[in-house]
Amino acid sequence: MGREIWVLAEYEGEGLTDLTRELLGRAQAARVRDQRVCAVLLGSRLELLVEQLSGCGAQRVYVCAAGELEHYEGNVYAGALVDLITKYKPLLVICGMTANGRDLAGRLSARLQSPFLPGCLSLKPVAEDCFEVKRLLLNGMAVRTEVAGGEKTAVLAFSAGAGGLAEPEFSPPAEVVTVAPALPAESGVRHLGIRSSGFREVDLAEADVLVSGGNGLGNGELFGKLRELGELLGAPVGGSRVAVDKGWLPRERMVGVSGKNFSGRLCLAFGISGAIQHTMGIRDCGTIVAVNRDPRAPIFKNADLAVLGDVRQILPLLVERLKELGLRGSGVDPQ
Structure with missing residues (x-):
């Protein structure tokens, strides 16, 4: 099996976000030969989400479960992922351009000294372990074509619906790899709760x-x-x-x-x-x-x-x- 393309899964309650499903479909469409599409799941009480990821085309799911990961905190999540990325050396790490995704991607790129390509529109293989990426620049006024892949893991961030969506192809149940995340002794952040913004609930x-x-x-x-x-x-x-x-x-x-x-x-x-x-x-x-x-x-x-x-x-x-x-x-x- 060749190198892996990772998708950082986001979820709400007990369901994956539509953007996570979209990113898995995009990764499936871009992989070549024996490359493997993997999902990375951080949090607590993740059992129901693993099955959903398998149904969306993930061939392997890395599960990092800990009470400290129940709510997103950038420093804690980045620490756990840096340890994982360093060990497994994926080809690409793909996340969504959500509030958490943007924050986490920047932290990963800085800690790993890896390329970070935000605002991605498309992902297309051009050679073994090499991809053409189109992304927006200058507040959306220009589109730039770049190449990602190679020895250094690249971090890519996509927005919902950018460039269309390929349906994930059928695959057998995903292999589940349970990993013990590296967690800091003290995060310095305490979760107090979640409050509605007051805007209409309609998405x-x-x-x-x-x-x-x-x-x-x-x-x-x-x-x-x-x-x-x-x-x-x-x-x-x-x-x-x-x-x-x-x-x-x-x-x-x-x-x-x-x-x-x-x-x-x-x-x-x-x-x-x-x-x-x-x-x-x-x-x-x-x-x-x-x-x-x-x-x-x-x-x-x-x-x-x-x-x-x-x-x-x-x-x-x-x-x-x-x-x-x-x-x-x-x-x-x-x-």
Whole structure:
């Protein structure tokens, strides 16, 4: 058996995330000859997840179970994985561009002195133990082609839905390798609990209608109007990278290659210029309505309906008009 391609599995409760399933399918599509696709599972009470990983195409599952791994803590997880990677020397380590994934990938790259390629769009074999990787640069304004593989383990991070998804091929039950993780004597971090962000529980990737905002809103106060619009339409609120970086939205609400993809029927985009990393996240949307005061905004090239005007005037008026019509959280027919 040749070298291994590792996927760092993420899960919620007792179920794998869709992104983990997608990454396993991507790894299966990219492997050649006798390379083996493996999943790495860290946490506690992991029994049900092992079977799910096998069904998604993992040929081997490395299980690191310990009470200290029940909740993600970057220093502890990185320590356990560095020990494992050093021992088994996988060809690639693939993770998702989630909050935890980005944090962990950076730590692994620094500790192992390994290449780190974030924002990956595709993975294609070009030679034995060598892969062509396309990834976004400059906040999504450019795409770069690089080569990963060889003697040094490379760390790759993919966003959900980037470049499509190959279905994992059928494989027999995965071999399970239980490993004792190397844990620090003291992590310095104590888990206190999990609290809801207060945003609508509807996942952006599952919604029919999306209300989205960007830098053109000007301030966090106007983003409050955007949330009000979302409540009136029964739609979740998303936004651009700039909106997230300015603290107007939590990172899990970012739309684009570095965040969530939206493939519903209607997207209302307010004050979003339309960088490629964002528009790729809504490329499968049925109808895009864009409001922007810049006639040269790139998002207008992707919009089905372009509204040229000041979003700071249009958005409050739209909210008031919908209230007059009595549309209060009952939702809207995207047709």
